Every structure is written in C-alpha cells, then in structure tokens.
C-alpha cells in the first residue's frame with residue numbers, strides 16, 4: 001500500500017517535471033477523439049438604435065444611431081460585441097461590414113491569445129476603431145465566459161469602486177430641458193452640452209428645477225480662452241464639477257493655459273483617441289475621457305487608463321449611443337475612473353441586451369462572466 005502510494009507520487013511528480021501535463025487544447029481534443037482544433041468564428045449583424053429624444057450637439061441633430069453587433073463563437077461558447085458609429089466619427093455599417101468581412105479570425109485556435117489576435121485585427125487596416133472595438137469586446141466576453149469570471153475581477157478591480165454615471169441633457173427649449181431634468185431624477189450628476197449662444201440660459205434653466213451637481217461638455221465650442229475662463233468661474237459657482245473639451249483640440253497652448261488657471265478640471269475628449277495620444281495630453285489637460293469606440297476596445301482602454309493614472313491624470317470613461325453590450329464592456333473598467341458617462345443604453349428604446357445596471361445613479365456591476373450581459 002505504502003509502495004503503491006509512493007509510486008503514484010513519483011509518477012505524478014515525474015509527469016509534472018517532464019511537462020507531461022497536457023495543455024487544455026490537447027485534453028479537449030483527446031476527449032473528442034483527436035478532432036481538428038476549434039477555430040474562432042466571427043459573425044456580425046447591422047442594427048439601428050432608436051433614440052428616445054432627438055440628440056443635439058454643437059453642430060448636428062439625429063434620432064437614430066447605426067451599430068454593428070458581433071459574435072465570436074468557440075467550442076459552443078459565444079462572446080458578444082458591438083460597434084457604435086455616430087456619423088460624425090466617419091465609420092458606417094458599410095465600412096464596418098467591409099472591415100469585419102475581411103478578417104480571418106478562423107486562423108486562431110486559442111482565444112486566450114488576446115494580444116496576438118487583437119494586434120492582427122488592428123494591423124489589418126488603419127482607422128475602423130469602432131469595428132475593431134466590436135471584435136475586442138466579443139473576444140473579451142468570450143474569454144471571460146471560458147474563465148467563468150467577469151473582466152473587472154480578472155483585472156483585479158473592486159466592484160464597489162465604480163463611480164456614479166452622468167446623464168446627458170441635450171440642448172433644447174427651456175420647457176423640454178425642464179422635463180428631461182425631471183425624468184433624470186435618479187442621477188447624481190447631469191451632463192450638459194454647451195458651446196452655443198445660450199450656454200448661461202441652459203444652466204439657469206436646469207438650476208431652476210434642480211441643484212444636483214453638473215458637468216459640462218463644450219465639444220470644442222468656445223473660441224476665446226479669456227471668455228472661456230470667465231465662463232468656467234461662473235460655472236464653478238453654479239455647481240459644475242468638470243469641463244470637457246472647452247476649446248479646439250488644435251490649440252493645446254490655450255487649453256494648457258486654461259487648465260492652469262481653471263478652478264475646475266479640464267478633460268480631453270476630442271483631443272485623443274488611442275494609447276499613443278495619451279502622452280500629448282499630459283500637462284495640457286487635467287484628465288482624459290476614454291471611449292471604447294475611439295480606442296479599439298477594452299484592451300487598449302485598460303492600458304490608456306493605467307498610463308493616465310501613472311501620469312497623475314484623472315480618468316473618465318465615456319460612450320456613444322450604444323446597447324447594454326458596449327456599455328457593460330466599458331463598465332468593467334469603470335472602477336479605475338473618477339467619473340463615468342455611461343448613459344448611452346439609457347437613451348435608446350430598442351436595447352438588445354441586459355447588463356450593467358444604474359442603481360441610485362451608480363454603475364452597478366453584475367457578477368456574470370465576460371462583460372456580464374445576456375440577450376433579451
């Protein structure tokens with residue numbers, strides 16, 4: 001008996017030392033009688049999101065947003081992804097369809113090689129950042145599901161550190177603005193789009209119905225740095241917490257001056273897209289707004305956040321109009337952010353997924369593997 005046990009221990013030790021422990025793929029292939037290895041299978045489906053309210057920015061209005069929903073299937077498990085393509089960013093369902101149709105993900109047999117797969121995707125063509133994000137999100141969802149864990153846990157983040165999310169109040173007539181503010185009573189911070197002639201009127205209208213904290217997004221709308229600074233002092237007195245992209249991204253010197261003199265943090269949005277852009281915002285802005293659709297997805301967004309934090313900058317995570325798929329993917333990163341603007345799924349009437357929840361204005365992660373969504 002003792003001998004048998006010793007033999008077993010020796011054999012087990014030998015197996016470990018000599019590398020006889022078979023990798024996952026070999027074991028699953030043996031179980032299937034040495035069938036060929038499974039390949040990643042990518043599919044995609046265009047869809048138009050219906051907005052509850054017409055959305056007005058400094059420059060355009062629209063009532064739908066085109067998206068492309070993606071799936072990556074592997075050994076019976078499906079990861080879901082999404083590209084959101086508001087027209088002003090230059091991508092469309094046609095361009096995303098062309099890009100995705102050109103990818104050969106079936107060359108990959110190990111979904112855990114996330115770096116290798118996403119570098120192949122990124123190098124396939126320039127641009128196409130939303131289409132690339134749709135692959136990145138689906139791959140993360142798939143890998144998380146295989147591991148049986150949500151990504152915030154895989155990254156070692158704490159669910160209770162998620163920030164509150166802002167809710168955007170678009171530019172509109174005072175009556176409509178008052179109505180929208182009442183509908184947004186659950187939110188602890190409201191985002192106001194400024195950069196038009198009626199900026200002070202917008203703020204005064206909102207202040208006539210609520211004293212909830214505000215943040216403002218100027219979308220590069222202010223032209224003069226001195227006037228911008230005066231406005232920021234006034235906004236500070238009105239309970240505004242930060243200012244997003246106050247002036248043109250083409251004038252970093254003016255923005256650096258504004259940041260130095262401003263009582264409120266100045267956040268870059270249009271001024272950056274990807275990891276390689278973060279360094280040029282250091283010393284110019286107080287923080288950066290990261291969006292999966294601009295930076296090719298979760299993998300690069302995670303790197304950008306860590307780089308910004310290492311440079312003592314504030315981090316904000318934002319979104320486009322998206323379903324709960326891309327919103328839940330971004331929410332996995334939100335414990336690293338000071339502020340979040342993840343309301344894109346709340347602005348649409350035809351969501352296809354259920355995922356992250358907003359409870360008392362706070363992003364509330366769900367303990368479900370991958371990006372934490374299910375189809376509805």
Ligand code: MG
Pocket residue numbers: 217219244245269270289
């Ligand atoms: Mg913005």
